[in-house]
Amino acid sequence: MKNFLLKKEFSAIIKNKKLLISIIAVLFIPIIYSGMFLWAFWDPYAHLDNLPVAVVNEDKGATFEGEELNLGDELVSKLKDKKDFKFIFVEKEEGYKKLEDQEYYMLVEIPEDFSKNATTLMDENPKKLDLIYVPNESYNFLSAQIGENAMVRIKASLSKEITETYAETMFDKVAKLSDGMKTASDGAGKLSEGAKELSKGSETLHKNLATLAEKSIQFHNGMNEASKGSKEVADGAASLSSGLSQLLEGHQKLQNAANELKTGSVSLASGMSQANAGIQKAEQSIPQLISGTEKLQTGAQTLSSSLQQWQIGAESAVQGAKKLNEGTVLLESNLKNIMPMLPPEKQQELQVALNSLKQGSAELANGTGQLANSAGQLSTGANTLSQQLGALKQGQEQLQTGMSQLAKAGSELETGANQMAAGQKEFVSGMSTFGQKFAEAKDGSVRLAQGATKLAGGVNQLTDGSSQLADGSDKLEEGAQKIAEGNSKVHKGNRELAEKLADGAKKASSVDADEKTYNMMAEPVKVKNEKLNEVPNYGTGFAPYFLSLGLFVGALVLTVIYPIREPAAVPRNGFSWFFGKFGVMAIAGLIQAIISDIVVLGVLGLEVKSVPLFVLFSIITSLAFMALIQFLVTMFDNPGRFIAILILIFQLTTSAGTFPLELIPESLQHFHAFLPMTYSVKGFKAVISSGNFSFMWENFMILLIYALVFMVGTLIYFNAVHKRRFSAAE
Structure with missing residues (x-):
């Protein structure tokens, strides 16, 4: 009875209700583990x-x-x-x-x-x-x-x-x-015509530049002469500055003399006013003198004495009048040199005043002379006054006439003196202003001298420039010839430009844009997502990973509640011992795989390329994991379970069930090829999404090899233990 120990194992499980319930619960571990994850994250983007x-x-x-x-x-x-x-x-x-x-x-x-x-x-x-x-x-x-x-x-x-x-x-x-290009085309046509005219003009320019080259030589020669003249101007400006300095000194002396003359003219005007007042009083007294001629007879002696004193005063007045006349003539002579410096209206006013002054002083001298003569006659005839009252009366009448003339001349002389004083005051003020302008003229002459020096330097530079101008004119003549040739080409080019712009405007106006055109411009490239082996949602994409993970965890948990090392009865040999234990685990793994497949296919709605192959691959995956974990736990007991957990951790990171292998650290990538979950994930992807069944069978065979290797290892272990433990007892 080859299956004797297997029956014993199941019989022991059935009899032990606690163990049976635990094993039944463990059968749902893979679907609880993987199904819960797949259900929770089946399509998160849908929510x-x-x-x-x-x-x-x-x-x-x-x-x-x-x-x-x-x-x-x-x-x-x-x-x-x-x-x-x-x-x-x-x-x-x-x-x-x-x-x-x-x-x-x-x-x-x-x-x-x-x-x-x-x-x-x-x-x-x-x-x-x-x-x-x-x-x-x-x-x-x-x-x-x-x-x-x-x-x-x-x-x-x-x-x-x-x-x-x-x-x-x-x-x-x-x-x-387009509209602008049409306008530009018309403009280019006009530009072409203008270029044609420009070509003609450039020929004229060439001729004129030839004339310019000729005249520039003459200009250069003239600039040489101008350079010499500018040096002479600089020398003359320096001499002018020196002469103005000397003239300024003479003007200062003249201004001082004018101030003194102003003072004298004021004094003269004051004296003339006093003299005129006396003459006016004398003129008023003459009528009384005539009316009192009769009384004079009795006072002839007294009059004689008075007339002698009057004669002396009259003679003094004659001398003063003469001096006044001479002073007036001398003043006129002195003012002749100054008058040209005054404004024309001031010259005229001064001349009129001088003429009045001369006339008045002459009349004054004449009148005072007559007064002196009359006074002498009165003095000599005072004793015979009473006898010559007729003659005295006549003389008094003549005296009255002379005094009237004298009063009139005195008034005119006073007016002239006042005018002379006022004119002299204006003359002094004008001399002060003239002095200021003279000083400015001197400063200007200094600046003129400096400027003349700079002018001479500039003319020298201009002379050099005129030489360069002559050379440049020759080059301009050559350039004008090239311009004339270029303008001819411009004329042809503009004509061609007008034609091309007209064509461009025609093409631009043919563009008819609408919403479809704008959309095409906005999104010229449209990505057409033609998926290869489309995965509809997260659940389908993660199913290979979580199914493998659930089956591995289910196998590991089974070893916790099921005595994987101790037999239910004494085994005949190591093979029956192995078969009894592995048989239970294989059947549990088979049930776990089928339950998981039923839930993910029927409840979660996982779509696969082939249901039979999907179920078959689930079974081989479960058996491979059972064989691996049985070997580890059988060999090492609890340390074996720890090793299985470490393998699980490595498989979580290196199986490429979530992120691509290339995205994990390179040091972890080396474990990828040695772990069974790598091939279970690849196989599930092929049977679920890609439909590459040859690739699925390739991974199926690798998992089968894993299963056989660890089954043989466990079998060897049981044979060795059986020999040590049960052979001696037999």
Whole structure:
């Protein structure tokens, strides 16, 4: 009875209700472990609309091409229609506070310059549109990664919309460009005609430049003469400056004399006023003298004495009048040298005053002379006054006439003296102003001398420049010849340009843009996702990993509750011992695999390429894990279980069930090829998603080899132990 020990093992399990219940529970460990994970993460993206995400719109809008642009509002409107997340639209302060309080997984902020930056594409320094994405990674890291992928899609959508706006504007510019090219074509035609005229003008320019070259030589010769003359001007300016210095000194002396003359003229005017007052009084006394002639007879003696004194005063007055006349003549002589310096109107006024003064002084001298003569006659005839009253009366009448003339001349002399004093005052003031201007003239002469020196230097440089001008004129003549030739080519080129612009305008006007054109410009490349062996959801993608993990854990837990080393009865040999233990584990592993397959296929709805092959591969995977763990626990007991846990940990990281192998540390990649879960994951992927059954069978055979190797190892161990323990007892 080859299966004797196997029956004993099952009989012992059935009899031990506690063990039986434990083993039955263990049979569901793989599906509880793997099925729960697959169920929980079967398709998490299908529930993103339950993930709360805050949206803060700070955009203030902008104006683009005369139209209002509010990308922030448009984005908010689109997000309200989308079901990517549970979008909650809040104010900035509230959004960040609740994000910190873990009420939101992430926050999307639309800055205030969002629309404004969209209008800067054509600017010298265009600005990108910042869309601020703030995940709370401490709340849930994977949600942050999911949100980042969603932001990429939002960015692509916004980029398309903005590019459509720019494309529409660009095509409008193309239409305007067409009109501009037509205008440019017409202008190019006119430019061609102008170039033709320019060509003619350049020939004329060439002739004129030849004349210029000839005249520049003459100009150079003239500049040599000008250089000599400028040196003479500099020398003359220096002499002028020296002469003005001497003249300024003479002017100072003349001004001092004028001040003295001003003082004398004031004194003269004062004296003339007093003399005129006396004459006026004398004139008023003559009528009384005539009326009192009769009384004079009695006072002849007294009159004789008085007339003698009067004669002496009259003679003195005659001498003073003569001196006044002589002084007036001398003043006129002195003023003749000064008068040309005065303004013409002042000269005329001064001359009139001098003439009046001369006439008055002459009349004064004549009158005082007559007065002296009369006084003498009166003095000599005083004794015979009474006898010659008729003659005295006649003489008194003559005296009255002379006194009237004298009074008139005195008044005129007083007026002239006052005018002379006023004129002299103005003359002194003019001399002061003249002195100031003379000083400025002297300073100007100094600057003139300096400028003349600089002029001489500049003329020398100009002379050198005229030489260079002559050389340049020759070169200009040569250049003008080349310009004439170039203008001829420009004429031909402009004619060709006009033709090409007309063709370009025709082609540009043929562009007919619409919404489809704008859309194509905004999204010229459309990624067509043609998936190879499409995986519909996370559950399908992770099924190979979690199924392998569940079956391995189920095998490991079974060794905890089932006595994997001690036989239910005395084994005949090591083979029956091994078969009894492995048989129980194999049947348990078979049941675990079938239960797991039923749940993932029937309950979770896992779609596979072949159900029979999927079930078959699940069974070989379970048996391979059972064989491995049986070997470790049988050989080492609890340390063996610890080794199995270490293998499980290594398999979690190196089996490439989650992240690609190339993304894990290189030091861990070396364990990949030596662990059985590597091949179970590959085989499950082939039978579930790719349908590459040859690849599945390849991994199936590797797992079968794992199973056989560890089964043989366990068999060898049981044979060795059986010989030591039971052979001696027999």
